[in-house]
Amino acid sequence: MTHDTRLGFDRETLAQRVVFAPGAAASRLADELRRLGGTRVLLVAGSAEAELADRLTADLATRPGAGAGPVVVGVFDAVRPHVPVAVAEAARATAAETGAEVLLSVGGGSTTGTAKAVALTTGLPVLAVPTTYAGSEATPVWGLTEHGRKRTGVDPVVLPRTVLYDADLTATLPVGLAAASGLNALAHAVDALWAPRVDPVDTVLAGETVRVLAEGLRALVADPDGPGAPAARDRCLYGAHLSAVVFASAGSGLHHKVCHVLGGAHDLPHADTHAVVLPHVLAFNAPAAPEAARRVAEALGDRDAVAGLVALARDLGAPTALRDLRGPDGTRMREADLAPDAALVAEAAPPSNPRPVAPADAEQLLRAAWAGTDPRGDGER
Template identity: 45%
Template structure:
């Protein structure tokens, strides 16, 4: 076995059904007396219910969280933090809301409690992606890692089928890249393969029967494991491409991951055969890239960048941006091959 370094991230996790009942005691345990509740506009009702649960511990609601964490939205949220005298954050929702909480924590170091309602996984990472002037940049800082995460499976029962599919594939992407990351280790390898397997078996079931509590539990468990993977090791080509496309064209985050994943896997398979074998085994497939695309097809996820809003004119600028300040990747990045990858992803070609 090769030498490795493993660092366990210090987030407290509460997982189960009906665990939202523990919100108040957990906020109190973190020493928060005035919590600002965050959500997207779509989940304002959920934020209001959360604030009601907190009672006097709630400092107010900010329900303008947006995809890709725009800096101007964070600046508005910061004014609300100051106005309400908030000394902590409660974020309820998906990756957009979690990202806003992290952006606030980066600027204030306030404690965070996150209640995920999707399979985004970002609640388990010290990573923050922010968008400004059409460019998405990422950073890694312990200050943005939430102190507590409450996973309540019941909150995912109402997650729309389409969003369940793409959110789950987004989570799988975290684990796939962890398996060939530069700083991978055997502990994360175990979590990654188990996370992929849990989502691969549960996502089709949640599509067929959205109120299946066992399937939803399995999916949320898999998303948690995949989030740990993303937070513990580095990212590579897949995430670089998704960050580039999301920042430049404001493409939907999870859908972009779903489309790019099999193509990025194909690009790296020869350079990372052990990782590809683990992915294939977790999927119950003979070929990792084909297995990922077949899973996406099976759960009704989009297969092309074209169908999620990108235009062909964006391919060349995206290639240039992806080649600028690239993330480490097991397979060398060659401009012509990256262009071919994006063209195939744009058209939804088979991998």
Template identity: 45%
Template structure:
């Protein structure tokens, strides 16, 4: 085999254990932080207050205003508050929305982030930031937005409803699947991605059977950590591009959109990505990874139709135009006919063809 690759390790500290949330004070001490802004969604304000109460006077502000896709106005307010209170660090508690808001703060102020993820979105392991303005989502990479410390506690994910557990897990699977055919993949990112797919595909059915199964929660979060790591080290392709457009343009829910789109993109891309296909076949123990992932999610109750998620029928044209406008890496050339075909299937929730 010919080995020819470049691999960059991202510098972050990961603390992973059932009960690890109680180690937050020692991790904050380790970083020498004293005036913290805590960001979360409104729904997780009580959880954030509970988790950070042992930090006492070090918490300068609880800012429970995170919303999906980081609207610029929400980001501007959080950045302004960080400056007003003279924060020296930011704690993000929640899923990709809370971590996304923390990233917006860090990108502007350089504040270090300590993240306690409560979904499987994986944003905490990447340097990718996103902002949405006037129905357009912009993303970029900046080393400053990578959390310096991530505390993974599977107990924090127990309250994640089964439906969101499945779609969030599919979101993580999408990171790993796309990293397997990324132009800048390396042997390490491919090993990480394959292990992530194995762990997630094994855990998701167990979570539906028993959402309190701590072994399954730990396996899913472990898979999500690996998926975020693979995503953070590679370039995203067609799948992530389409989901960014769909989320930013129609405000579609993030994890659900990834779930509905992934099987269709894989059906188009895997014939041109034999290494990724072999890795997915082996990790999923399935002859047709695209079809297998469609039925895995569908059988576990996920909504597979973009129409049902709120996409307007006349929106297909907008998505195709935006997807064709900016070139990006993809194993197969992205042409109008393929986009029309795969988005048509995803729109109605049909299996990939």
């Protein structure tokens, strides 16, 4: 090891209040809303989270004039994956019509993304209560989809001012969805290792994130109803937060560019897409990023990073082929889509990626992910 290379980097730390409160989200909610200053609350929660959101907000006033505390003045539930522009516009209109002063997001990444879309144009503060491991709640990244293309951007105004984490709220996640959502979080950490703004702090956090998530997810999937499940959920949610912190700092690497193309073009399920694609991006980049691969392997407790990630996905029962995924309307990605998608991936690939990404490279990667081919080159998994 040499010591003659000086260490230098730029890093920004995001201003956000983070509250981990196992089993206490409902009792802490009103106080956290008061901290944000406004009392007129627009609740953003998809239909799947409606019952949970109702329970969480049961102690809040539901009509103006019902007291000095926070008041739920409206509900927006037309949440869609990848935040279509039309959905964003409808949510913004609801915020304006209700005179909302604070946005309360209860749900996964699509729900948080919808609240962010409102904050982007209104500047309203967001309090996020995550129910999955998506991680959007801890990043200043927004995303909107229109005409089959997903565009993203970074703006500090969309970063939720407060995140209220309660792992008990993830207890109703089906095991398969929890596994895929956890692998989505893990992808943030792995992709950060070669992302455009990665720094030494990110690399340390990324390794710890992979380790925490792998341990938590394995424990949760092995015995989702056992006595150790609450602690496993705590670790998974903590790992998801770490992953988002790393992603927010390091930026979007090749893996996320691939998934943004696929999500925008085919409306594929977000977490499942990340779970399928990640081992293939890791296999593509690992030869040109040996230090990143070493950190991933070490965190997974394996001699080889790709083998360790494949083993984790297998243990979790995660999906392995893009051709098996269905969009909300039941359609699947076709083999004929691979070439045009590959061209978009090559165009979007960050210049900082450890190796160049030509359209042919991108198509080979996508073809393997579409077919479910073992990224180690040993045939289908």
